[in-house]
Amino acid sequence: MKVYADNAATTYLSKTARDKFIECLDNFNGNPNSLHSDGQRTQEVLDEAREIVAGCINAAKTNEIYFTSGGSEADNQALLSAARGLSKKGKKHLITLNIEHHAILHTMAKLEKEGFEVTYLAPESNGIVDPQKVADAIREDTALVSVMFANNEMGAIQPIPEIGKICKEKGVLFHTDAVQAAGHLPIDVQAMNIDMLSMSGHKFHGPKGCGVFYARNGIRLVNVIEGGAQERGKRAGTVNVPAIRAMAEALKEACDNMEPNMTRVAALRDRLINGLKDIPYSQLNGDPVKRLPGNVNWSFEGVEGESLLLHLDMYGIECSSGSACTSESLDPSHVLLGMGVPIEAAHGSLRFSLDIDNTEEQIDYIIEKVHYVIDYYRSMSPYWEDLQTGKRQHCVPEHWEA
Numbered sequence: 178m179k180v181y182a183d184n185a186a187t188t189y190l191s192k193t194a195r196d197k198f199i200e201c202l203d204n205f206n207g208n209p210n211s212l213h214s215d216g217q218r219t220q221e222v223l224d225e226a227r228e229i230v231a232g233c234i235n236a237a238k239t240n241e242i243y244f245t246s247g248g249s250e251a252d253n254q255a256l257l258s259a260a261r262g263l264s265k266k267g268k269k270h271l272i273t274l275n276i277e278h279h280a281i282l283h284t285m286a287k288l289e290k291e292g293f294e295v296t297y298l299a300p301e302s303n304g305i306v307d308p309q310k311v312a313d314a315i316r317e318d319t320a321l322v323s324v325m326f327a328n329n330e331m332g333a334i335q336p337i338p339e340i341g342k343i344c345k346e347k348g349v350l351f352h353t354d355a356v357q358a359a360g361h362l363p364i365d366v367q368a369m370n371i372d373m374l375s376m377s378g379h380k381f382h383g384p385k386g387c388g389v390f391y392a393r394n395g396i397r398l399v400n401v402i403e404g405g406a407q408e409r410g411k412r413a414g415t416v417n418v419p420a421i422r423a424m425a426e427a428l429k430e431a432c433d434n435m436e437p438n439m440t441r442v443a444a445l446r447d448r449l450i451n452g453l454k455d456i457p458y459s460q461l462n463g464d465p466v467k468r469l470p471g472n473v474n475w476s477f478e479g480v481e482g483e484s485l486l487l488h489l490d491m492y493g494i495e496c497s498s499g500s501a502c503t504s505e506s507l508d509p510s511h512v513l514l515g516m517g518v519p520i521e522a523a524h525g526s527l528r529f530s531l532d533i534d535n536t537e538e539q540i541d542y543i544i545e546k547v548h549y550v551i552d553y554y555r556s557m558s559p560y561w562e563d564l565q566t567g568k569r570q571h572c573v574p575e576h577w578e579a
């Protein structure tokens with residue numbers, strides 16, 4: 178059986194998005210900046226995409242939507258804009274979480290080298306930050322708070338409306354990396370007091386290399402890409418209209434079906450959680466309830482996540498042992514360590530990210546094979562033997578309970 182359970186890394190293009198992509202490739206090949214008819218027809222398609230995206234997150238104006246090359250670029254632009262724009266007013270402090278995506282963390286590190294000061298808040302052990310900690314970290318010279326909507330590795334959903342309210346009251350800009358949330362959880366930038374937000378097409382069944390940067394009007398933006406006057410002068414480069422229009426179609430499809438999709442996918446997630454919880458000395462990472470509908474992140478003591486992943490792949494099960502970016506190095510995930518998961522448990526973790534195409538049959542197959550590979554690798558693991566003989570201490574309780 179083939180089971181794709183790595184939707185947090187990327188999703189497949191939906192049929193609706195694919196059809197729209199092809200339709201645009203065939204019919205709208207003009208440059209939307211050209212003044213002739215072909216260009217203007219293409220411009221209309223681009224406007225349509227902007228309207229759809231604005232509607233899906235309840236942006237007040239369509240001109241608050243900028244199309245980018247993806248979530249990473251949007252994250253970079255949000256942080257650089259807030260930092261560079263406000264440093265002129267003496268605001269040189271930024272706040273974020275230690276469990277953010279590297280598109281945030283590496284941009285923050287770059288800003289630190291330029292003289293900015295960054296506070297990295299740690300979440301509680303359930304992966305969720307206490308909004309009071311955010312409030313307490315805000316200073317006179319704070320330019321921006323950037324807190325992700327939902328975590329890509331362990332799925333915890335952050336208290337975005339609460340943080341938005343705090344930032345509004347304190348007059349600090351608020352950005353959220355909503356790449357994992359867009360199309361999967363309801364987002365309302367106005368009600369949630371979100372000033373800037375990042376999205377990525379390929380995380381909600383749209384095309385890769387295509388994303389959205391939402392910035393409320395009135396925020397001074399800094400370009401990541403300099404050149405022509407596309408995207409109101411804030412993002413140069415001829416726009417990829419077919420990809421953008423297909424992304425908008427994918428987002429609309431996801432938002433139109435959000436309620437039933439969330440219910441169905443969360444039921445699959447909980448079926449998997451229930452099926453894994455009898456494995457001794459293992460645990461679910463991240464809040465069991467306030468988590469993405471499709472995310473299951475599990476740590477098993479005495480085994481290596483990479484071996485499990487490769488073995489499961491032989492059975493046709495595709496999952497992840499961390500985020501795709503960290504799977505190139507064998508260091509354990511900064512997210513799991515950042516929320517206090519012991520390093521030994523972080524080494525033996527797997528992430529299954531489910532979506533609408535998964536079935537109950539597939540979940541039962543994952544449960545069966547995970548039991549098998551855990552027994553197999555534990556039976557050969559000197560580390561596991563040390564735990565059995567008491568030479569080493571367990572760091573995860575024998576029975577995990579929600």
Ligand SMILES: *Cc1c(COP(=O)(O)O)cnc(C)c1O
Pocket residue numbers: 185186246247248249250252278280325327328329354356357376377378379380386387388
């Ligand atoms: C995938 C992802 C990104 C990066 O998006 P790209 O479009 O691949 O650049 C950023 N943040 C989070 C939380 C993600 O999951």
